[in-house]
Amino acid sequence: MAAALPEITAILREVLRDNSCEVAATTCFEDLPGWDSMDLVAVVVEAECRFNVQFELVEIDRLTTVGDLLRMIAAKQAHFAA
Numbered sequence: 687m688a689a690a691l692p693e694i695t696a697i698l699r700e701v702l703r704d705n706s707c708e709v710a711a712t713t714c715f716e717d718l719p720g721w722d723s724m725d726l727v728a729v730v731v732e733a734e735c736r737f738n739v740q741f742e743l744v745e746i747d748r749l750t751t752v753g754d755l756l757r758m759i760a761a762k763q764a765h766f767a768a
Contacts, residue, residue: 690756693736694729698752701728711753733759739766 691711699707702720715721715729730746733739733755739762749755 688756690737690759691752694733694752694755697729697732697736701725701732709752711751711756713752714750715752716750729755737763739763 688711691709695707695709698709698718699705702718702725704719707718709718715726718725726746726749730741730749734741737759739759741758741762745758749758
């Protein structure tokens, strides 16, 4: 899970256009400066592309922290690797 954090950080920096953005697993998306619902869509789409996973709408609705996203990515990758 932690291995994906740098990539998620890079995605968030791109989406938010803020190269100084630092996040941890406990970071709430809504606490990020300038965050809105369209940013979540952009982050999810980019994460799907980079990690070769696909999220269901109900899963996206449950994303509130960076850690939530990291856990979902790890679970999906483990499922496909099995």
